[in-house]
Amino acid sequence: MRGQPLRAAVVGHPISHSQSPSIHGHWLEQSGIAGRYGLLDFEPEHFEREIRALVEQGYQGVNVTVPFKEAALALADEADAIARWIGAANTLVFSDGRISARNTDAYGFWENLHPGLSDGVPDCAVVLGAGGAARAVLVALQDQGVGRIWLANRTLSRAQGLAAELAQGAQIEALDWNAAEDLLDQEAMPLIINTSSRGMKGENPIICGLAAQGPSTVVNDIVYNPLQTALLETAAARGCRIVDGLGMLLHQARPAFQAFFGARVEVDPGLRQKVERNMGLV
Structure with a gap:
């Protein structure tokens, strides 16, 4: 050779x-x-x-x-x-x-995200979606020291199973989608990440008010087609800092x-x- x-x-x-x-x-x-x-x-x-x-x-x-x-x-x-x-x-x-x-998915996720975290590693985060991409995101967040994670999925049992499987060092609480939307309308969060396919070209968008979110919130959507998903558009309108998914x-x-x-x-x-x-x- x-x-x-x-x-x-x-x-x-x-x-x-x-x-x-x-x-x-x-x-x-x-x-x-x-x-x-x-x-x-x-x-x-x-x-x-x-x-x-x-x-x-x-x-x-x-x-x-x-x-x-x-x-x-x-x-x-x-x-x-x-x-x-x-x-x-x-x-x-x-x-x-x-x-x-x-x-290297966890590495790619964090390398894309951390420049947008001007306040350092947050103590908690909300993760939307409990499919394959969520696995790398949950591991990366825990590896960086995030201590509490809310994991939301349309099928609650899937979020519960993934939380039980991957929790190592963080408290991961499973929520259904409606409960997650209520949480984001009522409590300011430092970090929100969409790992689901919702918002991808040809898929239903995430329509979420994010009523309690503002300039202290970073919203990352790992979807990159389109670069500006409905979730990121809503977040930007609320004054949140946004990170698209192409960098991952x-x-x-x-x-x-x-x-x-x-x-x-x-x-x-x-x-x-x-x-x-x-x-x-x-």
């Missing part, structure tokens, strides 16, 4: 929508690294076989998206603590025939790029503008 370009890819099903090749391609060009980053669409029943074939072919690793994140963790020889806590991996790194599972997508790629290609990289305005253009967000 000596002299061959370093190779990595993103794996999913379907995968044609992924911006990962554009993101990693930007950094490869910027860094002057002889590397290749591609798209691989695997049938779910062939996932493990195909991953092991990539190891044999000399790939450095892969990023993993739906529906393979749990399977990626299960097949790995080792996993970092954050991936084990979240219960899923979005990055597999190959070395000496072994597979190491990592999860960009920042989660940084540790993977370093693992695959050996260079530290940053999210610069040019990269964000490139991805916005690719996705038709501007």
